Amino acid sequence: MPINETSHMKVSLASLSTQSVSSDQWIQYLVKSLNTATLTLALEETEVGVNGWRLLRAPRLELVRKFLAFRSGPVFEAEAGMRLLNGKRVSAETYLKFHESLKVQDFGVMAMDLLADISVDRVYEKRIRGYQDHVWGIHPTIQDHGGDMLHVQVRLDCAEAFAFLEALNATVHVNVTPSSRHVAPAGETIDMFA
Secondary structure (H helix, E strand, O other): OEEEEEEEEEOOOOOOOOOOOOOOOHHHHHHHHHHHHHEEEEEOOOOOOEEEEEEOOOOOOOHHHHHHOOHHHHHHHHOOOEEEEOOOOOHHHHHHHHHHHHHHHHHHOEEEEEEEEEEEEHHHHHHHEOOOOEOOOOEEEEOOOOOOOEEEEEOOOOOOHHHHHHHHHEEEEEEEEEOOOOOOOOOHHHHOOO
């Protein structure tokens, strides 16, 4: 049975806190570029009735590339009938139009917590604490199990957290969990693209 997207959120990152804004020009650029960035999340239902939110698109996490990937990713899955929108099979074009049409909500009212799980090559260990002369204002959790990789977790709740991900040059998985905050998912209907 295909994955069925039953609800969606498109969230603007423009209002993210810019705590500890750096004097480093590259980090300033990364933080400022979030003014036009959005996250797209979908509530997915599987054949066993398991529902869970998934981050489909986000800046700097390679999710845009994966979203549009050749022969893989959500757009391909929609075209191949492996991913549905509200129980309906749609073409890749319709799927993209639908996601582009979602109403943008403010990050501050999003009812989800985002936690990045990061596998970092040990050669980038210094970047976990800071980038060049900049010391991160966020507090990642670091687990060292020996070997070539470190496991790092960081909450994606401020602009600097996204800059941190970019500086690490690492493999990132984002866990999406409901929070105590509440916002209704965007009002949407697939019928407008039928």
